[in-house]
Amino acid sequence: MKVWIDQDLCTGDGLCEEIAPDVFQGRDDGLWIVKEEAKHFGTTTIFDGAEGEGHGPEGASGLARVPEGMEDTTIEAAEECPGECIFIEP
Template sequence: MGEERELEVSIDQDACTGDGLCVQYAPEVFEFDIDGLAYVKDAEGELLTAEGSHTFVPERRRLDIVNAAHDCPGECIYVRDQADKTPVAGPGAE
């Protein structure tokens, strides 16, 4: 059996609808800012508001984050392989 891939996640705020499903799925990784849009947080819980910010997907939250990307009405959550940036869930994933 192959080794588990390390994943990263980011949000495209231009496409974010502010529905909050991601925050419900994984509040330790996603959070709303004062603009009403969702952002990712780093391992220490710091909100990453710079455009294009991404964060590591904790192994124990992998399924929650993939489900959040799949269910997001704005289709703005990108889950990628950390090594080669291959889309795993969200726009561009198969």
């Protein structure tokens, strides 16, 4: 299962991170992104070039694999997301 966030629709409330902190993460600029942690996803795609931050790229290019065992909370986060901007793909 894979997940990404459409940042254009994100309201910045942080609900996704509250529900699934291992999958979603708030960024300093107020947008939420999917996490790309090496321990979860294998090779890390670094968002801003700073090694070890564990941030994936934005938007659909930020498509990230959902860690095993986190599928249910990821789906819950998508259902609860007020911006309806969390997209799940098989």
